[in-house]
Amino acid sequence: MCGIFGCLGESCDRVVCVEQAHKQLHRGPDDFYCKPVSGGFFCFTRLNIMDRTVRGRQPFQFGEFVGMTNGEIYNHKQLEKDYDIHPRGSSDCELIPELFSKVGKDLPKLLDGMFATAVTNTVTGEVFITRDHIGIIPLYWGTDEDDRLYFASEMKCLVGVCSRIELFPPRTYYFGPPKMGQLKTWYPMNWTPAPMEPSIEPLVLDRIYNAMRNAVAKMIPCDSPNGFLLSGGLDSSLVAAFARQILGPDHELHTFTIGLENAPDFAFAREVAKHIGSIHHEFTYTVQEGIDVIPQVVAKIETYNVTTVRSSTPQYLLAKKIQSWGFKMVMSGEGADESWAGYLYFHYAPNDEELHQEMLDKLADLHYYDCLRTNKSMLASGVETRVPFLDPELLEVAMTIPVGMKHPKYVTRNGRPIEKGILRRACDRNNLLPESVLWRQKEQFSDSVGYGWIDGLKDHCAALGMSELQWYKSVYDRCGYEVSTVPQNHTKTVACSTPRGVSWMPEGTAIGASARNVIGVHQSVAK
Numbered sequence: 001m002c003g004i005f006g007c008l009g010e011s012c013d014r015v016v017c018v019e020q021a022h023k024q025l026h027r028g029p030d031d032f033y034c035k036p037v038s039g040g041f042f043c044f045t046r047l048n049i050m051d052r053t054v055r056g057r058q059p060f061q062f063g064e065f066v067g068m069t070n071g072e073i074y075n076h077k078q079l080e081k082d083y084d085i086h087p088r089g090s091s092d093c094e095l096i097p098e099l100f101s102k103v104g105k106d107l108p109k110l111l112d113g114m115f116a117t118a119v120t121n122t123v124t125g126e127v128f129i130t131r132d133h134i135g136i137i138p139l140y141w142g143t144d145e146d147d148r149l150y151f152a153s154e155m156k157c158l159v160g161v162c163s164r165i166e167l168f169p170p171r172t173y174y175f176g177p178p179k180m181g182q183l184k185t186w187y188p189m190n191w192t193p194a195p196m197e198p199s200i201e202p203l204v205l206d207r208i209y210n211a212m213r214n215a216v217a218k219m220i221p222c223d224s225p226n227g228f229l230l231s232g233g234l235d236s237s238l239v240a241a242f243a244r245q246i247l248g249p250d251h252e253l254h255t256f257t258i259g260l261e262n263a264p265d266f267a268f269a270r271e272v273a274k275h276i277g278s279i280h281h282e283f284t285y286t287v288q289e290g291i292d293v294i295p296q297v298v299a300k301i302e303t304y305n306v307t308t309v310r311s312s313t314p315q316y317l318l319a320k321k322i323q324s325w326g327f328k329m330v331m332s333g334e335g336a337d338e339s340w341a342g343y344l345y346f347h348y349a350p351n352d353e354e355l356h357q358e359m360l361d362k363l364a365d366l367h368y369y370d371c372l373r374t375n376k377s378m379l380a381s382g383v384e385t386r387v388p389f390l391d392p393e394l395l396e397v398a399m400t401i402p403v404g405m406k407h408p409k410y411v412t413r414n415g416r417p418i419e420k421g422i423l424r425r426a427c428d429r430n431n432l433l434p435e436s437v438l439w440r441q442k443e444q445f446s447d448s449v450g451y452g453w454i455d456g457l458k459d460h461c462a463a464l465g466m467s468e469l470q471w472y473k474s475v476y477d478r479c480g481y482e483v484s485t486v487p488q489n490h491t492k493t494v495a496c497s498t499p500r501g502v503s504w505m506p507e508g509t510a511i512g513a514s515a516r517n518v519i520g521v522h523q524s525v526a527k
Contacts, residue, residue, distance in 0.1 A: 134369025
């Protein structure tokens with residue numbers, strides 16, 4: 001993982017480029033390089049994870065093509081074999097310029113990974129920019145008053161030089177002269193769920209289990225030690241448990257948990273750590289310690305969305321601890337709730353069509369929320385996060401099995417419907433997890449670190465005479481960030497729902513991101 005920055009156009013100023021690119025040095029504290037290219041500069045801040053030698057230093061060049069990539073390409077070895085590419089080093093991104101020279105704009109369709117990539121042709125001056133299928137890796141672009149094109153991993157690098165700043169959308173690419181031109185979609189989210197058929201479940205369960213295992217396996221390779229975020233909830237626990245199964249019993253596996261004192265997560269995380277035999281690290285923070293760093297958090301994550309700030313704060317604090325232990329890469333469980341109908345409000349989905357569309361919308365917008373949170377809050381301390389649940393092959397399985405199998409009513413536990421029941425049932429084998437965790441109810445991360453966290457934030461803002469949104473927005477505005485990069489249509493939510501999900505709720509449901517608002521479902525309010 002790293003940070004990329006580029007400026008292309010007439011009379012690009014190297015000093016300005018370096019100064020702006022340095023604003024994201026936290027993403028890549030191990031190295032910095034500014035490379036002149038035709039009509040500008042490519043700047044790269046490096047986090048040494050794959051090929052930690054000088055041969056892994058970006059930008060890479062092949063003939064007239066210069067490219068740099070922020071992210072991880074998990075199938076790079078297969079692509080090197082398929083396209084007869086012979087890299088000098090072992091970096092997963094070195095193949096990008098040469099592969100682009102051979103396949104052009106089809107490049108992102110071939111990449112299995114998470115990435116924001118830019119390639120320029122130093123002869124023609126054309127530039128190719130693209131972003132991964134979900135937006136796991138952030139990317140922004142903009143222009144200045146002299147129509148120079150800029151792009152960067154974080155928006156702060158464009159503030160102060162660009163008169164126009166926009167989020168570069170996931171699933172798209174731009175190819176042409178250096179300007180903010182027309183974007184084209186390379187990854188259509190047009191999954192068609194299979195119909196429900198008799199006796200199909202055993203096949204579905206095997207597909208889920210195998211795809212989940214493969215997703216974790218492909219993301220394990222790393223030239224730095226592996227770490228695992230472990231909340232004690234289903235998603236992060238499955239990732240860590242599959243890793244243990246893949247790596248074997250003798251591999252040193254570290255897990256990390258954070259919360260307020262006596263947070264719900266701790267007991268479950270300890271149980272999982274004991275079950276899989278990990279070296280477990282547990283950290284506590286106080287409400288006041290969280291409040292104290294919120295201005296830093298908002299500045300780093302570049303959003304004022306209430307749910308995202310609430311969840312980013314403990315993750316930001318945890319990243320500092322993880323980095324101090326010498327870890328540069330962790331794996332996490334983001335993306336499971338969106339693709340497996342894991343949020344508690346899904347219990348009220350009225351039919352399969354609305355359930356499927358809600359999941360599509362949640363996945364389409366994930367780059368605004370959980371992807372942004374886990375990438376930026378962790379990389380604020382130079383820690384990369386890999387997310388197996390957003391693996392394209394696992395997503396294909398999740399979004400094409402019969403929709404009804406993902407409705408919470410499809411599987412019951414102790415007489416009650418259970419969210420993500422088909423995923424739980426698929427993984428109920430090989431002693432993967434303790435039953436208490438495998439069948440644990442969904443908790444929002446901002447809840448599970450301790451219910452006092454959200455309550456404390458509300459009390460603090462009440463004392464300031466403003467809402468949480470107003471406080472976070474005031475910090476955001478002081479940073480000079482572009483308001484249009486934060487979605488405005490999801491201010492009304494129940495347990496992270498879209499407005500559609502709100503319409504499913506029973507009368508009397510309180511509006512708010514906490515899962516405790518889901519009447520009759522969350523353990524604290526279930527009747």
